[in-house]
Amino acid sequence: MSSKAKLMPNITGITIADSLRLVLGYAENLLKDVTPETFGRFATGVNGNPIDSNHPAFIYGHLSIYGHRILKDLGKPVDDLPPGFExxxxxxxVCRDDIDGTLPDMKTVTAYFFKIxxxxxxxxxxxxxxxxxxxxPLGGGFTERFPTLGSVHNFYACGHNMLHLGQMSAWRRMMGLGAA
Known part of the structure; x- marks a missing residue:
């Protein structure tokens, strides 16, 4: 072990946090020019048909659940998820095109995402x-892939977030919003 490692009792947390800060900045940039009216809607293709791909409401709502899970796993008392999230x-x-506006709204979802x-x-x-x-503690194949809280939380905070934020980037392009 290096002398630096001996001085830092939280190398894992610092490593996760470094990537999570990048994730949060990217998540904020991806919301540029997204409107409440399009937040829960599928993009449409050149033929005018909806493209069955995750939209921002689903992406940010889904990812919020995992920030919540990290807090619970690390012993932080947290309130229940907001209504409609679970x-x-x-x-x-399944992500569904929110034609009627029944999903939690953009302000609720994004505020909770960044808060949690x-x-x-x-x-x-x-x-x-x-x-x-x-x-x-999840058990099964997920624990085989990610055997410790550090490994699973690194996945949730970094890999899982970026996977879905990549979907957000694709949705933006389908909606004509371009790169963020």
């Missing part, structure tokens, strides 16, 4: 490496 954005939910992920950033930075070495 039934519309949880793992296994900034809280997760603070808690990740305050957690020590011993905490991150605890076993991933």
């Amino acid at each position: 039934e519309n954005f949880a793992k296994g939910c 992920w900034n809280e997760a950033l603070d808690v990740v930075l305050a957690s020590d490496d011993e905490t991150f070495q605890q076993p991933n």
Whole structure:
């Protein structure tokens, strides 16, 4: 172990936080020029038909659930998810074109996304490496791939977020908004 590592009791948290800051900046940039009216809508193709691809409401709502999970896993008391999040954005939910505006609105979803992920950033930075070495409690194949809290939270904060933010980037282009 290097002398620097001995002085830093939270290398894992610092590593996760460095990438999470980049994620949060990118997530904010991707919202440029997105309107509340298009936030929950599928993009349309050249033939005018909706393109069945995740839209911003689903992306930001879905990702919020994982910031919430990090807080719970690291022992931070958190309120329940906002109304409509679990039934519309949880793992296994299908993104649907929100023609009637029944999904949680843009302000609610984005405010919660940034609130919960900034809280997760603070808690990740305050957690020590011993905490991150605890076993991933999910079990099964997910724990085989990500055996510790540190590895699974690194995935949630970085890889999982960027995967879905890549969908957001594609949605922007389909909507004619260009790169962010």
